Amino acid sequence: AQSVSQHNHHVILSEAASLELGCNYSYGGTVNLFWYVQYPGQHLQLLLKYFSGDPLVKGIKGFEAEFIKSKFSFNLRKPSVQWSDTAEYFCAVRSSYKLIFGSGTRLLVRP
Amino acid sequence: EAGVVQSPRYKIIEKKQPVAFWCNPISGHNTLYWYLQNLGQGPELLIRYENEEAVDDSQLPKDRFSAERLKGVDSTLKIQPAELGDSAVYLCASSEGRGSDTQYFGPGTRLTVL
Numbered sequence: 001a002q003s004v005s006q007h008n009h010h011v012i013l014s015e016a017a018s019l020e021l022g023c024n025y026s027y028g029g030t031v032n033l034f035w036y037v038q039y040p041g042q043h044l045q046l047l048l049k050y051f052s053g054d055p056l057v058k059g060i061k062g063f064e065a066e067f068i069k070s071k072f073s074f075n076l077r078k079p080s081v082q083w084s085d086t087a088e089y090f091c092a093v094r095s096s097y098k099l100i101f102g103s104g105t106r107l108l109v110r111p
Numbered sequence: 112e113a114g115v116v117q118s119p120r121y122k123i124i125e126k127k128q129p130v131a132f133w134c135n136p137i138s139g140h141n142t143l144y145w146y147l148q149n150l151g152q153g154p155e156l157l158i159r160y161e162n163e164e165a166v167d168d169s170q171l172p173k174d175r176f177s178a179e180r181l182k183g184v185d186s187t188l189k190i191q192p193a194e195l196g197d198s199a200v201y202l203c204a205s206s207e208g209r210g211s212d213t214q215y216f217g218p219g220t221r222l223t224v225l
Contacts, residue, residue, distance in 0.1 A: 004153070035217075043114075044154075044202070044216040079167060090153050096146070098167065101153025 001096045002027045006102035013081050015108050021076040023091035032094035033074040035065055036098050036101075039087045047089070050074065061085070083111045113137070115217030124223040129191035132220045136184070136205030142207065143180060144214060145188050154202050161208065175181045185187050190222075198224045 007022040015021025025031065035047040055067040065076045074091060086109045093101040116135040116197050136143050140164050141168040146154035157176070159167040162183040171178065175194070190197055200221050204214040 043218040046213055046215070092153070096167075097142070097159060098156040099154070100144075101155070102154050102157060111158075 002093060002100050004091055004093055004100055004102035006089075006091055006105050008105050009103065010106050012108045012109070012110065017109075018031065019076070019081045019085070019107070021077040021091075021107070022073045023076065023102060024072050025091075025093045025100075026072065027093055027095060030043055033065075033067060034091060034092040034094065034099065035059065035063070035074075035076050036090045037087050038090070038104075047076070057064055066081070073105075078104050081109050082107050085109050115203055115205055115215055117220055118199075119219040119220055120132070120218060121221050121223075123225065124193055125225050126195055126209065127192040130193050130222060131187055132164055132201050132203075132222075134186045134188070134203030134217060136186075136203070138217055139207065140194045140205035140215075141183070141207045141208035143179060143186050144206075145186070145206040146204060148200040148215075150199070157188070164170075193222075193224045195224050198222055 005024045033050045036044045037047045038044050048057050050057045050067045057068045058064045063078050065074055067074050072100050084101050088104045090104045091102045118133050143160040145157040147157050149153040158171045158178050160180045163180050177186045200218045200219040203217045206212045206214045
């Protein structure tokens with residue numbers, strides 16, 4: 001069965017630090033990959049997505065992710081985090097029209 | 112443009128009671144999804160509708176869960192009777208229905224079963 005692994009369950013950073021959240025998936029076919037973010041008290045929002053083409057995708061709020069097919073990875077990055085990035089981040093792979101999510105990473109950015 | 116609307120936002124019930132959640136998708140979205148999110152985990156699909164047809168309900172516990180989308184627009188998810196382990200957030204999402212489209216999520220209903 002397809003699965004998504006997010007290696008870090010909790011991450012604490014200071015403002016201006018760089019961020020990288022790991023995501024690995026197990027699925028051998030064509031993949032559609034997503035990062036969703038859930039800010040405190042808000043609903044899940046799409047941060048960025050990869051369907052095909054350039055493996056480096058840019059999303060909202062300065063986030064980007066790189067699809068590395070050989071490593072089955074889709075890591076999320078941001079060069080300089082802000083306090084407002086405090087949220088929970090979910091990686092997901094689309095398989096047969098449904099999204100399979102990782103368990104999420106809670107990011108706390110200290111001012 | 113309005114997003115996915117869900118109600119209620121919070122629900123507290125005693126075990127063995129019935130409960131229902133309502134979802135109104137984004138206008139024009141043919142595909143509707145219900146997901147279950149347990150604490151500390153990512154959402155898991157319960158059922159997917161294409162218009163009014165349930166095309167994937169393999170993960171829906173049919174002994175106590177039911178869902179409907181009668182006119183292919185809004186949908187209701189029901190649990191009867193509720194159990195303690197059903198305490199979770201129930202998320203509704205919708206998408207346009209094309210092959211590689213994006214799912215948009217509602218705020219969810221947080222259910223607590225006492």
